[in-house]
Amino acid sequence: MNARGAIAGLALIPFLLAGCSREARQLASDQPQTAPSGPADPRTARYAANFYQVSQGGRYFTWYGCGDCHGRLARGAANLANGSRHAVEALYTAIAAGQSGAHSDYAARVPAEQIWQMAAYLHDLSRHEPARNRRNALDQQGEPQGNRWQGPLQ
Amino acid sequence: MAGAAAVNGGRSPVPLVALLLTGCSGIQSSLDPAGMQAGATFRLFELMIVMCGVMYGAVLLFLGASVWRVRRQLAAAPAIEPADPGLGKGLWAWGGVIVAGLVVLATGSFFVERALAAARAREALQVRVTGHQWWWRIQYRTPDGRWIETANELHLPAGRTARIELGAADVIHSFWVPNVAGKMDVIPGHTNVIDVSPHRLGWFRGQCAEFCGAQHAHMAFDVKVDSPAAFDAWLAQQGRPAAAPADAIAARGMAIVTGGACGLCHVVRGSAATGRAGPDLTHVGGRRSIGAGTLPMSRGALQGWIAQPQALKPGTMMPAVPLDGADADAVAHYLETLR
Structure with a gap:
């Protein structure tokens, strides 16, 4: 490699490293305890812009069995297979209480941090092509879904 | 260690070695086998240590002898050594010794592999273990075809061979109970099988042996080797639903x-x-x-x-x-x- 190429390569490194912070996670015990206070809540950006929080949201969406009603075969309920275009704080409210109180006890049963993560996940899903979302769903097939466990990834 | 050496005046290395070896026994050690598979692998390890020890000793012996010879010659009359007709033969003999050692090790390895594979014919219990971030789901198949589930505590009957089917729900893990058997990777999308035939009763410790995320080190499990009767009673008890609250x-x-x-x-x-x-x-x-x-x-x-x-x-x-x-x-x- 000539000198100019090496310099160009070195100049690229900061841009590559910038990608690493998108998954940064804090292993501290400062989980949110409350719902978003509004569109300007600083936690919204912390969850929606962080890939680790988004992917955790996907796991809890699967584990809590949300796909039973909101998956590809959503019957009556909103099909969320490709996400939702609502804002994160609106999604939080929808998960915690549901339309016309359909989720009336979810806010009491699901800890606030998991609702934050699922809201960020649904918000993020809508930004991708359906093919990528189907791929994500395939990767999560080994995970338990609600009260079902179909065995490990085969 | 320094204390032991001081007590003995540094004369005998035996207490020192004994002290070092105390680290080898325990609930999570492949040097303290409690099962057929771990025992067979341990004997292969012993064979390897003896073989390599003999070879190492021979190398040091030749090195010492040549140094001694050269020093003696230098003291007498410095001279260029003439072409030595014995050198070629000596090198051939040394090559022969190396090949013979490798053949012994390969033969030992062959017989150990055969012993491990032969356990498949004696499988008497089917267990399914699934690795999750960061815990173990453990399911037992009962003779009447039901699955009984528990987690993070593997009970095994002594004297029986259990077939453990390993699956992963998320990422690659590795199933390792060193006192009972070797490691086996747990791969998403693929079922690996490991046979275990423990024969010594007691508690042991299993550990995930493939880095699988932040809490890989806290992905352990307890292993209890029971007598067959105690194991059957334990499994029957695990199959029952939870007791109603007492107070x-x-x-x-x-x-x-x-x-x-x-x-x-x-x-x-x-x-x-x-x-x-x-x-x-x-x-x-x-x-x-x-x-x-x-x-x-x-x-x-x-x-x-x-x-x-x-x-x-x-x-x-x-x-x-x-x-x-x-x-x-x-x-x-x-x-x-x-x-």
Whole structure:
């Protein structure tokens, strides 16, 4: 490699490293305890812009069995297979209480941090092509879904 | 070690070696085999140590002899050594010794592999172990075709061969109970099988042996080798649904487990808690530890784990559940009574 190429390569490194912070996670015990206070809540950006929080949201969406009603075969309920275009704080409210109180006890049963993560996940899903979302769903097939466990990834 | 050497005046190395070897026995050691597979691998290891020790000794011997010879020649009359007709033969003989050693090791390895493979014909119990971030789901197949589930505590009957089928729900893990058998990787999308034939009763420790994320080190499990009769009784007991709460505090705990956050991810068979994402809690009080070997089982440890799992095992998938002190204690008491 000539000198100019090496310099160009070195100049690229900061841009590559910038990608690493998108998954940064804090292993501290400062989980949110409350719902978003509004569109300007600083936690919204912390969850929606962080890939680790988004992917955790996907796991809890699967584990809590949300796909039973909101998956590809959503019957009556909103099909969320490709996400939702609502804002994160609106999604939080929808998960915690549901339309016309359909989720009336979810806010009491699901800890606030998991609702934050699922809201960020649904918000993020809508930004991708359906093919990528189907791929994500395939990767999560080994995970338990609600009260079902179909065995490990085969 | 320094103390032992001082007591002996540095004369005898034996106590020193004995002291070093005490690190080799224990509940998580492949140098203290308690099963057929671990024993066979350990004998191969011994063969390798003896073979390599002999070779190493021979090399040092030749080195010492040549140094001694050269020093003697230098003292007498420095001269260039003439072409030595014995050197060629000596090198050929040395090559022969190396090949013979390798043949012995390869033969030993062949017989150990054969012994491990022969266990497949004696499989008497089917167990399915699934690796999750960061705990182990363990399921036993009963003779009548049911599956009985537990977590993070593997019981095995002594003198019987168990076929352990390994699957992963998320990423690559590795199943390792060094006292009983070697490692076997746990791969998503593929079922690996390892046979284990333990013969010594007791408690051992298993550990995930493939880095699998933040809490890989806290992905351990207890292993209990029981007599066949005790194992059958244990399995029958594990198959029963959970006992009804015995007192008012336990009843309050049960109401929180089934109606609160716990039941979304954990199952207590015989109750309304039916989640499958986390470990089965039907007989959790009978287990030795919680959080996949993170803490010893006790009411206090359960309470701390429920209140703030992220402080005890940062990154664990178990969320912190906001409960006041009395409620957390009631849940801990209920879980402790689930034996």
